[in-house]
Amino acid sequence: MHTVIIIGGGPAGCEAAYQLASDGIQVHLIEKNNETGGNLNNWYQLFPDRKNAQDLNKRLQEQLNHPGITLHLGMEPSRVEKDGQGRFSVSLSDGSLLEGDALLVATGFKTFDAKRKEEYGYGIYENVVTSVDLENMFRNHAIRTSKGDVPRRIGIIHCVGSRDEKVCNFHCSKLCCITGVKQAIELREMLPESEIFCFYMDMRMFGPGYEEMYREAQEKYNIKFIRGRLSEAAENREHQVQVKVEDTLLGRPLRVTLDLMVLLVGMEASNETQGMARELGVKLAPSGFILPLDPHYGNNLTGEKGVFITGCCSAPMNLTDTLNDARSAAVCITRYLNMK
Amino acid sequence: MNFWGFNISETRSINYDTNDKDMLIHVLQEVPSCKLCIECGGCTAGCTAGRLTSFNIRKLQMFMKRGENKEIREELHKCMLCGKCILVCPRGVDTRKMILSMMKYIKNNQK
Numbered sequence: 001m002h003t004v005i006i007i008g009g010g011p012a013g014c015e016a017a018y019q020l021a022s023d024g025i026q027v028h029l030i031e032k033n034n035e036t037g038g039n040l041n042n043w044y045q046l047f048p049d050r051k052n053a054q055d056l057n058k059r060l061q062e063q064l065n066h067p068g069i070t071l072h073l074g075m076e077p078s079r080v081e082k083d084g085q086g087r088f089s090v091s092l093s094d095g096s097l098l099e100g101d102a103l104l105v106a107t108g109f110k111t112f113d114a115k116r117k118e119e120y121g122y123g124i125y126e127n128v129v130t131s132v133d134l135e136n137m138f139r140n141h142a143i144r145t146s147k148g149d150v151p152r153r154i155g156i157i158h159c160v161g162s163r164d165e166k167v168c169n170f171h172c173s174k175l176c177c178i179t180g181v182k183q184a185i186e187l188r189e190m191l192p193e194s195e196i197f198c199f200y201m202d203m204r205m206f207g208p209g210y211e212e213m214y215r216e217a218q219e220k221y222n223i224k225f226i227r228g229r230l231s232e233a234a235e236n237r238e239h240q241v242q243v244k245v246e247d248t249l250l251g252r253p254l255r256v257t258l259d260l261m262v263l264l265v266g267m268e269a270s271n272e273t274q275g276m277a278r279e280l281g282v283k284l285a286p287s288g289f290i291l292p293l294d295p296h297y298g299n300n301l302t303g304e305k306g307v308f309i310t311g312c313c314s315a316p317m318n319l320t321d322t323l324n325d326a327r328s329a330a331v332c333i334t335r336y337l338n339m340k
Numbered sequence: 341m342n343f344w345g346f347n348i349s350e351t352r353s354i355n356y357d358t359n360d361k362d363m364l365i366h367v368l369q370e371v372p373s374c375k376l377c378i379e380c381g382g383c384t385a386g387c388t389a390g391r392l393t394s395f396n397i398r399k400l401q402m403f404m405k406r407g408e409n410k411e412i413r414e415e416l417h418k419c420m421l422c423g424k425c426i427l428v429c430p431r432g433v434d435t436r437k438m439i440l441s442m443m444k445y446i447k448n449n450q451k
Contacts, residue, residue: 203378215431218375224405227379247354249379250402256356 005100010038012311013106019330021068044138048209107272109312112161119232151259162266171287173266359407376431383425
């Protein structure tokens with residue numbers, strides 16, 4: 001019987017573990033935190049169907065009860081070695097040793113640290129929050145300014161840490177646009193009287209139902225979309241945030257005062273993704289994510305034999321694509337093991 | 341008494357905080373489809389008036405949404421109400437009704 005070691009227990013790692021175990025393969029799933037789910041643990045509702053994120057999380061967790069899966073929670077791989085026969089041995093932080101016939105890297109992404117974009121004032125001004133902070137506010141059903149008031153005017157800033165040479169990120173994080181639309185709708189439902197803006201460069205509605213959701217945000221929820229990139233924000237004496245953008249479709253500068261500013265933080269390869277790439281000698285793309293062997297035929301393959309990748313360690317992906325990618329990785333690994 | 345021949349330039353900046361959005365409220369009530377504009381410019385590309393004058397219907401409705409009503413007062417009469425813009429709009433904005441609603445608002449609120 002073959003054994004596969006999966007590093008990372010986010011949605012990709014969990015789904016791949018279940019698919020492999022269902023194919024009769026022994027799976028070791030290593031997760032650094034004390035619970036699986038990864039970044040999904042920070043989310044309130046999912047686009048496009050507004051499903052509760054924790055429902056999906058629970059489903060993925062339940063799948064891990066499969067007898068073929070051994071969970072290693074609160075563990076990190078301290079060393080990974082490959083022998084001449086293509087077998088991997090992974091030393092864990094508690095000193096134990098795992099052996100496997102293939103390795104699946106599912107170490108995912110991290111959200112952009114908004115403090116690096118200092119001119120937006122995150123961590124400096126009181127009423128600037130990130131999209132991750134906002135998800136947390138949604139879960140607590142409390143959207144308030146720092147003074148505890150209902151924000152009457154809210155601005156959502158797209159592309160924070162994405163498509164920005166100044167923070168060394170050329171790539172598009174892809175999901176922030178639709179996250180912004182989703183969060184604007186959620187804000188409207190909780191605060192029917194507030195004015196809600198999205199400041200965007202492009203609206204990239206790539207998934208099924210996304211464009212429809214964007215239209216609904218305009219038609220039903222009266223969200224106002226202004227094309228223009230925030231250059232910098234300032235705080236006034238009332239701790240409101242004053243923003244200046246170019247209203248690029250009018251060709252005129254625009255000033256507006258916001259009670260709450262939400263930064264849609266982009267995605268970067270997690271530290272663990274970069275660490276695993278170094279450890280395994282796997283190539284990184286200029287974006288910092290792991291470079292797949294081929295963008296069409298080898299999404300889950302790396303240059304290293306027996307080392308597979310899945311989920312957001314290779315590129316920003318929504319959950320639909322992440323779960324598909326995990327299933328695709330399982331197929332690749334099963335085929336590889338059968339040929340061994 | 342402009343002795344030196346210089347003036348302080350008026351700001352070109354749109355001040356959303358202080359601008360008057362009353363016309364917008366009126367037009368949105370009469371023509372809710374206005375909210376659906378994605379600024380593609382299809383209306384303006386085929387516009388009969390825009391071919392001959394500075395009339396830009398896409399910009400006009402954007403000015404209204406920002407509360408910059410001065411431009412609208414100056415430009416609105418150039419529209420010939422031919423309705424080609426309605427035929428081309430991918431979001432189904434009733435552009436001609438929007439123009440008529442703006443005209444009505446201006447007529448009723450002459451200052």
